Amino acid sequence: MKRIVTSILLYFFLIFTSNAFSQNKTFNAFTNRIFDGKGYQPLADLKWKFKTEGKIFSSPIVQNGIVYIGSEDGYFYAIDEKSGNLKWKFKTNGAVHSSASIYNDIVYFGSFDGHYYAVNAKTGKEIWRFKTKGEYWYSEVGMWGMKPSDLLMADLWDFYLSTPVVYLDPKTALVIFGSSDGNLYAVDAKKGALKWSFPIKVAIHSTPILEKSTVYFGGWDGNFYALDCKTGKEKWKFSTEIKTGFTGIQASAAISDGIVYFGARDPYLFALDSKTGKVIWKYNAENSWILSTAVIKDNTVYVGTSDTYALLALDAKTGEEKYRFKGNGYIYSSPAIAGNTAYFGDFSGNFFSLNLLSKKEFQVTPTENRNKYAKTILNNDLLDFSHAAKATDLSIYAENQRVMNEFYKLGPILSSPFISNNVIFYGSADGYLYAYNLKKEK
Template identity: 50%
Template sequence: MFKYFFIIVLIGLQNAYAQSHTNVAYGKFQTSGTDSVYHHSNNYTGLGDIKWKFKTRGKVFSSPAICNGVAYVGSEDHCLYAIVVKTGKLLWRFTTSGAVSSSPTVYNNLVYFGSYDSYYYALNATNGKLVWKFKTAGERKIGAKGLWGMSPKDKYMEDQYDFFLSSPVIYLSSKGLTVYFGSSDGNLYALDGITGKKRWAFKTNGIIHASPAVYQGKVYIGSWDSFLYALDAATGKFEWKFETGKQPIYHLLEGIQSSPVCADGMVYFGSRDGFFYALNAADGKQVWKYNADNSWVLATATINSGVVYIGTSDTFLFLAFDAKTGKEKLRYRCNGYIYSSPVVSGNIAYFGDFSGNLLAVDIKTGKLTSKFSTNGRVKNAIHILNRKGDLDFNFLAKGMNNSLYATSVIVMNKIYTLAPIVSSSVVNNSIIYFGSTDGYLYAVNLK
């Protein structure tokens, strides 16, 4: 019970991170083709030295989007930032009334993102001026009284592992530009991307913090009600739903936090029920699933050349599977939870972990080639990690009452001193960009 990343659709367009055209979409994941947008063709061999880092005033869970020489990223300090990638200097900052844990998407000089102030925004990407905003019925973290049986039983407790808001996904069709996102009010929204007017909304029975995927005319979304839904992308009409595992008492443990990714007629996603699923995208029938040994699978998958890459939470594993069969092809164990999604560049996969490392793993050999450690990890690992160098709740909670919610909060605050990397990475022009809970957006050279 204790613990021991948003997609975009590019219709007929190229890899967003490798291009710099103003009418191309930039954001977290791509599902319209056979490969995830996190695949990059250049043959880098690993991580080099740091180019720059930009300090915000809050934790960065948001994943950056890079467009026309500018990096866009949100922070818990309530701001969305636009940073010049050549210099690491601020271009502009837009302030909301809540934490910005949604990842931005940029299209045609508009940047889209959500905030815990219950608004989803469209800004002018050049100057940060508001174009429109849309109010949901309210954004909040998942939680419950006596969460997971913790004390005091009558206290409302926020889930400390609910890091992200749903990130906007854009879809260009004959009906124009549509932006999709989920909300804590349980709805999947479809808005006109230019005006912000609602096209339709679909109500689930749980909070939605996952990001949607649009693929072959359908939009897919996971909810905290434990179902993955498939809807008609144009009308919001229900097509099918797939139920993951849940328990009557601890059902909050089993919601879908991972965002779906689609390729080659399949839809892939992880769940808090301890499984990673591969479904037929047309009818929702299960093709295969991976048993993560009761570990949450919160990171959104990356698909590259018929291989699915994922990270697990409690088991600290970076894994690769044959996309069609589910046969395991690669396994690498790191030192903490993996919540960021990998970016594949040549033969190297890059991903962050909760111990404060950005790791570069060779996808052919499964060996670590290099790593980058945040300052927090360098400074505090000796005090926070156990003798094996791993995150360990019991080690950090020694001498405290594990049944108390306060203990969980204290332990998480200790872990945050490592400056965990929960944000997913972006590769652009020989540089990898990622955020950290130390409040920095990092730019690190690749070699």
């Protein structure tokens, strides 16, 4: 690492519509981020953009002509997919850094006010709320040796809350999510009543993933767990390495062909046998945290990294690196893939459309703020923590906060894109939800 503070999304959505999907035909919009398309489709014109009053770290989800997304301003928004006009907004008393899931016309999400909510997807009316023991940024006293040593410091790279996912069986529907209070919760999807909880004693900000009757998730304790969805009983757990600055699992997992893939701060991407938890392979990310969620397509794992600014393409069976594409900053945005195109953002405010066949043809779409501030903040168009610090003492926590606030001026893209009707949607820390038309395939 070249700086004291190294460089988290995510997060996940499960979309369940009762008419279209059954227990065996669920759609998970984060681990299965493969959308319709055949050729290369970069962005065309801006269709619309919607302004919130806070940074957007959560990811959009589109259902029945409505785009759903949360903002740091404390509101959860429902926006017309075609026009970009507000349909409704729901007020919480904290930043909404959780992404949403939808089941049976109910949208589920969490807020830093300490509640997870169930809201009518059409009207925005609250159905129930579940009170946790508190939602907060992961914090340590004197984190990583920073000063003052007695100060409780929030981790500046802990961007997301866990996104609820929905487990269905013939008798019940459960909403499962992690909490900053150290519990994985399963509550009744209709009433919000607690069914079971699983404690790990430290924050769970990753989003759980479901496969059949097993739920998988990682926590800030550095462990990755497999639990029984119905009972919450542990099936197995896998431990990543614990060391200063390289502890914890923020990334959400992806599953394909009996293999579960997830990144950690330690810093590796792991491929485990989903039934046993045994390591199949692990990829050394060169002191880069892996915080984005992997996407698996054509025997290739695509995932972003922090300090190497890379979108990696790895062989799904062996973990061997096929190639990498370098952005201009940390890549925490989980990629979406349509046809031959991978879409993702970086922390410098660039949004990329990469041709996966050529590996060299790509389009860059910067935020307006990036165009405005790049020359004064970036170093040769690259994110550089030391350069932005301007020779200040990075062992002082407040100086790290100051640099992060400079970076936020660029409009970093930590939100993961969603594609619907040939339009791509993503949020930015500049407070905007963007909707771009995609060019015709070529």
